[in-house]
Amino acid sequence: MDGRPIGIFDSGLGGLTAAGELARLLPRERIIYFGDTGRVPYGSRSRETILKYARQDVSFLKTFGPKAIVVACGTVSTVAIRELVSENDIPIIGVVEPAGLAAAKATRNGRVGLIGTQASVRSGAYERVIASVNPDIQVLAEACPLLVPLIEEGRIHEGDVVIETVVSEYLSPMKEAGVDTLVLGCTHYPLLKKIISRQMGDHVTLIDTGEQCAIRVSELLEQGGLLAPVDRKQGRRQYYVSDAPAGFVRTASFFLGEQIEDSVERVDIDRY
């Protein structure tokens, strides 16, 4: 038993899809979420900038004495996870490894697709995880820089010509290549699951990185005897953001799939 909280961060709000999965799987855990809304997006930035920001995010979460930190950001998980793991003495769990392993397990024809931000795709991190399981699996990756801004504007509904057209353009090489498994390599993308699934067809397995990551965290805590005390009914959830919290509650409920009733505070992340 371990009453310490789990820290989780993302460049913005997308990581809330992973936080939601975590809360669903482990309702007794206390969860501290940090969304770097003052510096979002990370996906188009350079490696050095992403690493600097990620170190500050971890440094802030460590002030809560967490038992583990979840990197619910596809970009940081691909670009900076090795540094974060080696620099810290608590488990740091990214979204790439669990999702990469799940994809390698799911594919039947050996052709896996990956969609993500520019930085995630450029890093080749998913390819390395998948190759570690089976070097014969082909990975076709496509950077999709417009999906995050479109999702954040609420353009997630089937039949909207804008989102349908943009998704269709990004997915068209995946369909041509005949992938049977598609990694949604950014924690925003689960909000487009219906559109992506319909466009790809039922025979394509979608891998939700947030969901796979939450499963991995839950396994790790269980194996290490680190789960929250059983007499705790429901873990408190706290949310921190680096820009003004106004607007966060509204948009967050949309990512979490439920209304936020817990506290949202602002933090000056440049100080960490």
Add this chain to the structure above:
Amino acid sequence: MDGRPIGIFDSGLGGLTAAGELARLLPRERIIYFGDTGRVPYGSRSRETILKYARQDVSFLKTFGPKAIVVACGTVSTVAIRELVSENDIPIIGVVEPAGLAAAKATRNGRVGLIGTQASVRSGAYERVIASVNPDIQVLAEACPLLVPLIEEGRIHEGDVVIETVVSEYLSPMKEAGVDTLVLGCTHYPLLKKIISRQMGDHVTLIDTGEQCAIRVSELLEQGGLLAPVDRKQGRRQYYVSDAPAGFVRTASFFLGEQIEDSVERVDIDRY
């Protein structure tokens, strides 16, 4: 005559449209451009964050001893211009006042439209400038958060269903209200001039904020006897960005309308 450079900054690359106009009008001037590509976009951030970033941007440009600083960012010009003007002893010229005055002068039916980022629209700054000329002019403002990401992805071509649909949705209240003048309140938007002009119709005057701002700067320097020495053939242009310069040259040429052959360097803006 004054050989000192003109500083100009934007949250990213959009300000290059204004820098291009400035270079066209004043070819002998030395121009130092700073694009805060490591922290772009500003438009969705809070007032405090925008003010903090803008002060750092000015502070960096002042290291070059400029004779004037152009705020080629609609968001900073609407949200933080008063503070910047009062805190500095050289002229600080934003894009709002010149464009607001031009719009007030251009309208014949007293109905002016404004499109811009969320922060620009929320600030009410254009409305104040226009009302100072004629309080009877009605201003209809619409925040267009998707235009910057779409433009940065190169979706600026007529007939593209994605950009045409998004522009049409944003402009539809302007058309219904019968505005005869439309302020393009963000330095990215001139790249959509053709699409916007066709959708609005020939009878609507488009006000390009970068162009109006460049005209104002040129008048100010001329009146103050501050133009560059006449024996200087062509002013050097230097570009600084806060994220990796790779990719800047390619995208910049697209905003400037010409290839960049001058230097592009990276600066750690957090230090200013």
